Amino acid sequence: MDFDHSPKVSDLISRLRAFMSEAVYPNERVYFDQAAGSEDRWTSPPIMEALKAKAKAAGLWNLFLPDHGGGAGLSNLEYAPLCEIMGRSPIAAEVFNCSAPDTGNMEVLARYGTPEQKARWLEPLLAGEIRSGFAMTEPQVASSDARNITSRIIRDGDDYVINGRKWWTSGAGDRRCKILIFMGLTHPDAEPFRRQSMILVPLDTPGVELVRPLTVFGYDHAPHGHFEITFTDVRVPANNMLLGEGRGFEIAQGRLGPGRIHHCMRAIGLAERALESMVARARDRVAFGKPIAEQGMLREAVAQSRMEIEQARLLTLRAAHMMDTVGNKAARAEIAMIKVVAPRMAQAVLDRAIQIHGGGGVSGDFGLAEGWALARTLRLADGPDEVHIDQIARLELAKQTNLWAW
Template identity: 55%
Template structure:
């Protein structure tokens, strides 16, 4: 078994790392000043400036794997990007995860990455020209409307939003929340999941449609906070859809095929989150170590107290194990496809946030009162990572799939 990175893997990771150190990290004070000055939901000039620099260096749309240059449904539209494998992208995404606003600078932030993949794989040429191209260029942002407040959305067959055919249109009524990105003024399009039928198999009653966010009847009722953080300028909203008319031509793939699209979309999205979360954990252990080495308590550096030696050691062990599992999942996706990697994706989806949360919690403890303040990013990072234990499927759902597969190895035939 060879764990040595290839030249391309090393080169791309180092290019991203160098760009972050050179162009993004020094601009953190400027980002903070712009983000906290005036209106919360706005376009930040510093991000637009860095996006132009990244694109000029060819560090743009890194997430779409090889073979995606032309889509299965419509091969007349070429996706513009670096065409990294999932394994190559995992190394780059980890570097991006060290600074919260870095992924957008490379046009690699959620939910745009998943939405672009859906448009690319399942959209018509007209849909791609209207929505995928400006997303691919970073000119607009998008949202994904799936989760609902009134039902347990971990079982997506519970979704109640109704999509009813009426002539050349569909009429949509429902309420969605945790709709990432709807607070951004550039959010022009969303993919919405709803129920087009009540007959037939449960997993063939859901459909996905393209929603113009400027359509009559679309209302952002409120922006949601996460442990008190609004996560502006990106953020998450609660959206009401009231008699929204969507042209029938904006149905994706066909009625009843929402789950098929969702599985294709959520697999890569889940592992992208995990890749970035490892970067968050690396930033957390660095912050913890620096604090421990520079503070004195009871006559010696905090780093020299045995309890902290144990915590630092455990953090490094957990990061290394989690990274290997993430890279394995990415490698299986590349070699055997997303479906074949379902269990590896499920395992890393449970492991990565749990690992990072423990490290961030220890880092907060090392910083004392400062750790829970906004003087450091640790509390904000903890709040953001905590959502990943249920975003894109809660731990319990993924653990159930893992357990069923494990038990199936030993269950006697019936």
Template identity: 60%
Template sequence: MNFEYSDRSKALQEKLTAFMQEHIYPLERAYDDFVHANEWQVFPELERLKQLAKDAGLWNLFLPEEYGEFSEGLTNLEYAPLAAIMGKVYWASQVFNCSAPDTGNMEVLAKYGTPEQQDKWLKPLMNGEIRSGFMMTEPEVASSDATNIATSIVRDGDEYVINGRKWWTTGAMNPNTKVFIVMGKTDPNAARHVQQSMIIVPADAEGLKILRPLRVFGTHESPEGHAEIELDNVRVPASNLLVGEGAGFKIAQGRLGPGRIHHCMRLIGAAERALEMMCKRVTQRSTFGKDLSQYSSIRQEIAKSRCEIEQARLLTLAAADKIDRFGIKEAKDLIAMIKIVVPQMACTVVDRAIQIHGGLGVCQDTPLAMFWIYGRSIRIADGPDEVHMYQLGRNTIKSFN
């Protein structure tokens, strides 16, 4: 394992850091204030920022080199530190067209899409012209076990007819979201892991109805939002099916590997920022005749945070490196480990930073509250902690028997 970053990665880290300093940090608060005051509207400066990022060559960096013409040529290990830099501002990754759920959807379309599907949906996504959503989770079934998914996808002549109810579809409220990838069952009688398929559904398809946005810890996370959605006899051309009937699980597995590296590295960036904020704050506030930085309990919180961030970073880089060298399947235990460790670490570190900031830490004047919401949500989204522990525990026991 070699974590000496390539020259290309180092140069991009420098460039991205400079871009963040010049263009993103100055607008950090304005973005947050705008989206809280103007629900479901996109921050007016966003398109300008995206164009600047494109012009600077900081665009679509997430797709690994094996994606050929679609990739900017980075490995997962080279991209990982860039995701951490973007993660320091909770909304920044979209400026570089590197935000979930589009990244996962673009990866699916680049890997499994037909030339027609790529032309219609991948190109505008990669150009940043549209956004997208991924519909798997359903309110009626325990969706952390994806074999429970009940939405039906039934062939009818040249079309598929889709019926079901989804929720937690991130991005569904964004006015620029034009397409969804939907997971459902094409054959409930097939073997357990080949009952499911994935299909492309345009956001304006007849019968697709957004029922309501869901709040996450009291915020709508506008403009992306997370919606509950009804699919009532939605008809799409049969050519919208991805790969073929029964391929849903296989596609879902492939989709989540690099996506977990991205989430984890963004959370590491958020935790680093929280640590930096803690370190500054404790030299600016005094209680009982001493700077906060003089208290042993405060120093311990800071020291523990530093250790935990570094541990989490090394584990995540190890996972990225293993994906690069041996593929997602071989890296599955490390991917499970980071999904268990990193969001929990980010919540802990951010929580310490909140505590050290007092009342300031829970209000909108720092990014800490949004960081915590992100970390806490990721302990559930993309598979709850327990599911990863369940699988990692099983694999670990097996490895000794």
């Protein structure tokens, strides 16, 4: 692997860091103050639209998308350091139109959408004019195995009729959310990975009901949110089907590979900022007659955090490199490994930072508590740790090895 950045990526890194320092970090508090003071908590704070306009004008827009006219044309490896920088701020990804679940949904539409689907939904998503949601997980079943999904998509003439209950549909509460990608059962008797399909469901379709926002360790993440939604006799045109009936798993694999590694890239940026906060706090505070930074346990926490961040970054870059060179399927072990390693690492670093901040660490003053909640959630999002660990083990056990006599 070549660790040197191309001139194009080096320029983007420099410009992105400058934009973060000049526009994003100073406006984090403005964003949360505006959100807290809004009459409608599900409306995006005005500062967000202002920052998005600035980012678009600066050419720092849709950096995640490798192969579409509206993207930056970067490989996964090239995008990695940029995504890490965005992960340092809870508002940055959206500023640059690089936030989930929109990124995954845009990739799905760019890769599998018809010209009509792209014109209606992809173009406004690329422009940052609307937002979207992804409806897959269900409360009644263990959705870590998507074969358990029971929501139905049934053909009826020129339409499909959809029934089911979904939850953890992130982004559905945002007033700008206009479209959902829905995964459901079309062929119950087909082979296991040909039973599911994905279909586009406009959020304002009759029969779609937002039941409630779900909280994550007490955070509802408005205006984004994670919603439980019911679909009751929801009727959409047959041409809303993505790629074709029975191809939901095929789409999911194309969507989740890049999505998982984006989560890991952002988690590294989150951990870096937590480590910086840890160091600053240690230098600023005195306990038992000397700065915390001079005490052995603090130094161990700092060193351990630095080592873990660097290890996770190297594994992320390797996974990204393999995705670019041999494809997502061949890189599935590396994607699974980093999906386990990066959130666990970020959670551990944040936990140490919380401890060093004392009471302030569990408050809302430093962002560490919410960061920890995010890192912990990532150990479930896009497949829980246990699923990825099992896949890693199965791939390892399938290798041909020789028994060595020691």
